[in-house]
Amino acid sequence: MKTFTVEQVAEHNSAKDCWIIVDGKVFDVTNFLADHPGGKKVIVKVAGKDATKQFHSFHNDAIMQKVGLPLQVGVIGSAKDNQQEKKQPAAAAASSPTATPAPVTGQLVSSDLSHFGEGVPYGDPTWYQDWNSPYYNESHIKLRKVIREWVDKSIMPYCHEWSEAKQIPKSVYQEAAKLGFLAAVTGAPSSKDTAALMPYPLAAGIKPEEFDIFHEFICVDELSRCGSGGLIWAIQGGLAIGLPPVMHFATPEVKKKVVTGCLSGEKYIALAITEPSAGSDVANLETTAVDQGDHFIVNGEKKWITQGLYADYFTVACRTGGEGMGGVSLMVIERDFPGVSVRAMDCQGMWGSGTSYITFEDVRVPKSHLIGKLNQGFKYIMHNFNHERLGIIMQANRLARVCIEESLKYSTKRKTFGQRLIDHAVIRNKFGHMIRQCEATHAWLENILYQVKTLPAEVQPARLGGPIALLKAQSTQTFEYCAREAAQIYGGLAYTRGGQGEKIERLYREVRAFAIPGGSEEIMLDLGVRQALKQYTTKQKL
Structure with missing residues (x-):
């Protein structure tokens, strides 16, 4: 230059x-x-x-x-x-080498070159800043670097443009596939069967046998730095929750077709459980699948389906038996089956994520598309919920951190009454409360992820379901608190779409999409306590 x-x-x-x-x-x-x-x-x-x-x-x-x-x-x-x-x-x-630009006055710069990231206080997890951690090794460090470079170059500069257009280019999804990102966020490398269906290797040269839940966490965490829930969900929202049931329980033929297509970035999939009259109350869903010998006839409606607008496949919960959880089944319904219609829903936030309303009218679904066993769908849904909620927690916690990072950087350059914002005690108090909540949530999340990595798979649903539910409520309430405080710090800039407060304005609108889907905060808090009491009562009887 x-x-x-x-x-x-x-x-x-x-x-x-x-x-x-x-x-x-x-x-x-x-x-x-x-x-x-x-x-x-x-x-x-x-x-x-x-x-x-x-x-x-x-x-x-x-x-x-x-x-x-x-x-x-x-x-x-x-x-x-x-x-x-x-x-x-x-x-x-x-x-020839060029001069290194001098840092901007007031800009937060790390003096330790071994640190990763910009060095904004609490703008990244502590292990990015040379804190010791028992959870990460060299493969995690390599992956972190690769994903951050991709996000900084290919995602960050375009978030506002794509959000305003309410559409994310498919090329971004395909780029994520080639990077190995899509496989990572579905947990595909975790088993030999699903790893064999991966069309692309994992990022940073990581081998499937090296892969663990912390690699997935890094991928989700780094993408979430973009500060756009709509973009996060457009890339992985439907995939990360719609594909795992297929990977784990579908027939080999369906697995090969659906898993390979989705992980290649050529096809989209969405999880279709929520209905107009049945959200968190999954056991009382009303969509029916009537047995007709070699096929089912499906009728019903699904609402608020992420990535549904452009999905090629739907992982659908249907009633195949009697009332309650014992009569629910899961099946794959393809978009081009006659009787499937999809329309966009105009929502407060998460623009570009393809939120949709789906109608099934006399849809003929082959028996081969049944996922797992008949009337066992509720078990598969519950198995999937822990992974879904962990994904929401990962995203919500990093988005809370984005609020801290963005408003901290802004507070060092904005002056009021002759002082930088950060020099006012009332502003530092806001940061203190934001940081303590975010760091506490992050530490709890890493603890739970370690249990996911080390506990036998068969005991995880019962042992971790309650803590994960409580942590989901913790993470979304922390996110909401940080978004609110960041908006106060930014003032009018956070009330304007675009510009310096772009991320904060957008995230403030998107908080509800994290607090409600995957189990509302109220239900999560109740579930967490009920499960703890259930285990306590069982031990008392023993």
Whole structure:
């Protein structure tokens, strides 16, 4: 990259020839002036000057990645550097080291180069900052790096654009598949049978036999840094909860078709359980599947189905027997079966995740598409719920952390009454409460994930169902608290779509999508206590 002196940049100081400096980088913004949302005069005022402070006062990092970097023409260097560059052959100059940009005033920078990430206090889990942890090894560290680079380059700069369009390009989903991300978030590498169906290897060269729940956690956690629940769910929302029942309990023929198609990024799948009159009360769902010999005839409706709008397959809960949980079955229904209709639902948040309303009218479903045994579907649903809720917890906790990170960075550069926001005790108090809740949730989550990794699979539903339910309520209430406090710190910027408060505004709208699906907070709290009492009573009898 070519180097310029500050004096050279100063020569480009008019609307017809406009250069600026931001973070030690030089940008030619002449052709961008007419497109600047704030008008060209705002930029012309700083033509030929260092506009770092002004840029960071009004823009977030995604704008630099998406709009700024294509306009970059060089970096700031000394006069000596500039003279040296002129003496070098063109090829050598292109590969010569450039000056390291000075950090922005007030920017939080880690002084320890071994730290991972930006070093914003509590902006990342403690093990990212050289804290000792018993849960992670070198493979986790390699995976973390690969996923973060992908998210920073391919996801972060476009979140707002995709959210506003209410559509995520399928190419992003396919890119996630090729990276091995889709396989990781479904837990596909956990067994030899499902690992054999993976069309792409796992990221960072991780072998299926090395894979554990903490690798999955890292993938979900790093993607969630984007601060867009809609994008998270567009990539993995339906897949991570709709595919596991197929992987574990479907026939080999259905597994090969559905699992391979979905993990390749060519096909989508959605879990269709919730109905207009049956949400968390799964045992009383009303969609029916009537036995007709070699097939079922399915009739009913499903509502609030994530990724349903573009799903090719639906993992559907139907009533095949009598009332209650003993009469429920699971089956795979393909979108192109006659009688399946899907329409979009306009929701408060999670834009782009394909939330939909599905109607089944006399749909003929082959018996081969039954998942597991007839009338045993409730057991499979409960088996799946722990994984679903853990995914929600992972996302909610990182999104709470995003609120901390974004508002902490903002508070170091925004001034009120002559002081930075972070210098006001009342603001530090807000951060104290946000941080303590987020860190407590994270520690509990890692503890539970360790149980998932080490306990026998057959004892996990009963032993971990209650704690996971309680932790889901903990994580979503922490997320809501952090979103609220971050919005207060940002003020009016968090009330505006786009700009510096983009993530906070969006996340504040999306909180409900974490507090209700997968089991509402009220039901989770009750379930957690009831399961604990049930185990206590059993021990007392013994």
